[in-house]
Amino acid sequence: MTELITALIDGETVATGDAPIAVINPADGNLIAELPEADGATVDRAVAAARRAFDEGTWRHMAVDKRQEVLRRCADLIDGAADELADIETANTGIPRSQLRNRSIRRAADNFRFFADYIGQSVGDLYEQNPDYLTFVRREPVGVAALISPWNSPLALGSMKIASSIAFGNSCVLKPSEQAPLGISRLVALLGDAGLPEGVVNLVNGRGATTGDRLIRNPGVDVVTFTGGTPTGRVIMRTAGELLKPATVELGGKSANIIFDDTDFEQAVDGALLGIFTNNGQQCLAGSRILVQRGIADRFIEAFVARTRNIRVGDPLDPATDIGPLVSQRHMQHVLSFVPEAGSGDALLTGGRRAPQFERGCYVEPTVVLASSNDARVCQEEIFGPFAALIVFDTDEEAYRIANASRFGLVSYVWSQSIARIMEAQQRIEAGIVWCNTPMMRELRAPFGGYKDSGVGADGGAACEAFYTRQKTVTIPRRPIALRKLGV
Ligand SMILES: NC(=O)C1=CN([C@@H]2O[C@H](COP(=O)(O)OP(=O)(O)OC[C@H]3O[C@@H](n4cnc5c(N)ncnc54)[C@H](O)[C@@H]3O)[C@@H](O)[C@H]2O)C=CC1
Numbered sequence: 001m002t003e004l005i006t007a008l009i010d011g012e013t014v015a016t017g018d019a020p021i022a023v024i025n026p027a028d029g030n031l032i033a034e035l036p037e038a039d040g041a042t043v044d045r046a047v048a049a050a051r052r053a054f055d056e057g058t059w060r061h062m063a064v065d066k067r068q069e070v071l072r073r074c075a076d077l078i079d080g081a082a083d084e085l086a087d088i089e090t091a092n093t094g095i096p097r098s099q100l101r102n103r104s105i106r107r108a109a110d111n112f113r114f115f116a117d118y119i120g121q122s123v124g125d126l127y128e129q130n131p132d133y134l135t136f137v138r139r140e141p142v143g144v145a146a147l148i149s150p151w152n153s154p155l156a157l158g159s160m161k162i163a164s165s166i167a168f169g170n171s172c173v174l175k176p177s178e179q180a181p182l183g184i185s186r187l188v189a190l191l192g193d194a195g196l197p198e199g200v201v202n203l204v205n206g207r208g209a210t211t212g213d214r215l216i217r218n219p220g221v222d223v224v225t226f227t228g229g230t231p232t233g234r235v236i237m238r239t240a241g242e243l244l245k246p247a248t249v250e251l252g253g254k255s256a257n258i259i260f261d262d263t264d265f266e267q268a269v270d271g272a273l274l275g276i277f278t279n280n281g282q283q284c285l286a287g288s289r290i291l292v293q294r295g296i297a298d299r300f301i302e303a304f305v306a307r308t309r310n311i312r313v314g315d316p317l318d319p320a321t322d323i324g325p326l327v328s329q330r331h332m333q334h335v336l337s338f339v340p341e342a343g344s345g346d347a348l349l350t351g352g353r354r355a356p357q358f359e360r361g362c363y364v365e366p367t368v369v370l371a372s373s374n375d376a377r378v379c380q381e382e383i384f385g386p387f388a389a390l391i392v393f394d395t396d397e398e399a400y401r402i403a404n405a406s407r408f409g410l411v412s413y414v415w416s417q418s419i420a421r422i423m424e425a426q427q428r429i430e431a432g433i434v435w436c437n438t439p440m441m442r443e444l445r446a447p448f449g450g451y452k453d454s455g456v457g458a459d460g461g462a463a464c465e466a467f468y469t470r471q472k473t474v475t476i477p478r479r480p481i482a483l484r485k486l487g488v
Pocket residue numbers: 148149150151152175176177178179206207208209211212213216227228229230232233235236250251252253283284334382383384
């Protein structure tokens with residue numbers, strides 16, 4: 001049983017609070033924890049601790065090489081606890097343990113190493129065009145960051161927010177999703193041994209509308225960052241806007257995965273399967289709308305469906321499992337609500353029901369639907385599960401029109417062996433990221449952020465530096481100067 005952490009403030013665990021949150025193992029429906037929610041006073045204490053740590057200045061004024069050492073120790077502690085984190089996270093989220101071990105937990109450690117390296121290279125600007133004056137621009141940390149993270153990849157995304165905010169000298173308070181608080185709470189507790197000054201990283205657990213809202217509104221919070229659903233992102237932007245707090249929101253997606261007819265066929269099938277079914281399909285960056293060109297459509301659909309039927313759904317602890325249970329009963333019902341009804345025009349090609357071999361647990365069979373058009377609900381709404389929508393297109397122009405006919409624009413995928421086609425596609429697609437002939441390849445230096453309803457702002461090296469620092473312009477004369485004398 002994981003230690004219950006209602007809050008972690010100044011390195012001290014708080015284990016009492018209000019209105020307990022039932023934390024359920026989605027593989028079997030068993031209650032694994034009852035997590036007391038951090039009440040208003042606890043949220044305020046967490047922010048006060050972060051504020052005090054920031055104002056007192058040990059962390060933000062620490063020499064960069066020392067700060068780098070601490071960040072690298074954070075990464076080492078995560079690596080050292082990878083098995084424990086994987087066990088906790090599998091039980092809480094249903095994500096296959098092997099994927100957590102090889103992907104999310106590595107990424108969590110990499111987040112700290114990346115920002116440790118990044119701050120070692122960070123430079124300011126210098127302006128020398130005026131012969132008498134020198135102007136330089138330095139970056140200073142913004143203060144206290146409120147970090148609101150989601151349930152679909154708690155370790156990778158929660159740690160990204162912590163690492164990117166503190167690397168630049170800020171303090172933070174993280175509120176993880178109430179649906180998946182256990183792994184990331186443990187990760188935050190581990191950081192206590194890294195040498196971070198007390199109060200630099202704090203955590204509060206609780207629901208969004210109570211604990212999360214209170215956190216954002218606290219006057220001690222300077223900036224807000226959020227990853228999650230688009231409707232929640234709107235609420236958070238509204239609140240932050242009223243309070244004039246800068247905010248970044250990384251939101252939903254309905255990413256187009258365009259398979260042109262000159263693609264390396266096997267690669268495209270492999271990539272499309274990984275793009276939609278990794279992480280149980282619960283990813284904002286999932287390639288959930290697969291657009292396939294008519295010349296190869298029959299062959300592609302046949303191969304894609306056949307391979308989907310072979311995907312192993314099962315116990316997330318089993319290393320052979322590809323897809324585990326979805327995060328909750330409620331989310332499973334949400335995903336199943338997209339299964340087309342007979343006569344709807346959309347064709348269910350495989351899946352579309354609870355996996356029959358599991359009586360308990362939130363297992364959904366990997367599902368493929370051939371959509372009647374891009375206007376179908378399966379093509380326009382974020383399903384966030386192991387659920388692929390296929391659309392057949394004729395011309396390249398049609399592919400771009402369909403790809404862009406979405407309120408989302410997070411990522412996109414393009415498969416073609418023609419450089420000219422790839423170069424055209426990357427210009428035409430309205431999305432923050434275009435992955436060409438690869439399913440997902442995150443470059444942490446580059447911005448990750450969406451167009452349209454997929455978000456405002458971005459994560460990534462320079463993007464995080466811009467968000468978590470303020471610029472200060474300093475001008476000094478190059479040599480003693482004679483000022484014009486007033487009043488003599
Ligand atoms: N972009 C992404 O990676 C994610 C997208 N989603 C999408 O959103 C849908 C709904 O998922 P939910 O669990 O409801 O996610 P959500 O967007 O409501 O929750 C994400 C985080 O925001 C917090 N939150 C909610 N309301 C808040 C408020 N008023 N103030 C401050 N914090 C608040 C939650 O407690 C959680 O920590 C999913 O079905 C999926 O389509 C969900 C999670 C991640």
